[in-house]
Amino acid sequence: MRCMKTVLIKFIWVLFWGSISGLQAQSLKPFLGPDHEHLGLMNRGYEVVVPAQYRSINAVSYYRANKLGFWVINEKHQHGLLNKQGTESIPARYDALKIWGGTAKTWDNTPLILFAKDELWGAINPENGKVIFEPQFKKIHRADEGVAVVKGKNDLKGLIKTSGEVIVGPGFKEIWWESEGIRVVKSQQDKFGFMNAQGKLIIPCHYHRARSFKKGFAKVAIGKQWYYINRYGTLVTKTRPPEEFPPEEKIEILRIPNEFARPRFNGLRGKYEFMWNKKDLQQNLLTYAKEYMHIPRDVRQKKIEGKITIQFVVSEKGRLYQVKVLKEPGYGLGRQAVYLLRRLRKWIPARFNGRTIASLNVINIPYSYQW
DSSP states (O other): OHHHHHHHHHHHHHHHHHHHHHHHHHOEEEEEOTTSSOEEEEETTOOEEEEEEESEEEEOOOTTOTTSOEEEEOTTOOEEEEOTTSOEEEEEEESEEEEOOBOTTTOSSSOOEEEEETTEEEEEOTTTOOEEEEEEESEEOOBBTTEEEEEOTTSOEEEEETTSOEEEEEEESEEOOOBTTEEEEEOTTSOEEEEETTSOEEEEEEESEEOOOBTTBEEEEETTEEEEEOTTOOEEEEEOOOOOOOOOOOOOOOOOOOBOOBOOOTTOSSOOOOOSSHHHHHHHHHHHHHHHOOOOHHHHHTTOEEEEEEEEEEOTTSOEEEEEEEEOOSTTHHHHHHHHHHHTOSOBOEEETTEEEEEEEEEEEEEETTO
16 A cells, blocks of 8 residues: 555656756747847757747736736837747837736736837737727826726827726826825816716816815815815815925936857967957957867868858857757768867856856867868
């Protein structure tokens, strides 16, 4: 009986780790292509799933939408979305894409995606690629319980539901967040009033300034004097002006240049240069090959020279995977070139936007009968 229990436990353990390994095998991650400019996706085994054809690939990191996959930008600077299997869920043909942010009550499952075309925004369902409403607003704000403030083509604000249904057409200079079921609004005449959740103006716009309701009362200004009003718009008492907050400082985002993967030549025979670019890497490979490559007698007799082309992946930890010889003359030089490549041991991994990243590399190892 005890033996059967042991076998059963081992069987369950194997199934568990098998399922975990299957999940890991399915997950994808970005890699830097051989040109050190384009990105693709590879699996955990460092096999290419999506070729390096995008200018940018970033995992969707929004906490309620991490199952969506990857944001991508193509050569024409058009934005799209790949799912976690690497297939297009939203084609890369839009000027911009972003998560339509909102409260937990707004989205039951996956939030919608906002997309821009010709400087106007619409919404799309990322799970089936269906357009919810076409681009028609200059700006769409964060949704709160299924309702969002939008900026129309006339530069005025309105309210819509996440389904695209218009509650209030763009007709106000400003509409603020809902507080206690009421929003502060600013009219085209620069006067402030209050609107309920159904989009009805319940307190007319005749105040010079206003603040949101809190515990049944709101602060409003008539001229320079501030008052408290109740939900019916009745003045209750005088009060002092609210504190003004200083404007936020704008932070300039600097673009960090990409770095290609490169080997370490420390402790090897020969004089090696610091590698600023691919030309320096090629020169160092030439020096390395001269020092360590054995040229067969047949190559010397036939006076053969050229390059051996090898493709391989350098992981984010600097290890080599998927080494393949793409072009070789024979005579065992291909196998020898792979040996010399692996002899370099740990590489310095590529960097993209300041982070280490796996990279697909193609290099040429030279050979000559004169060595």
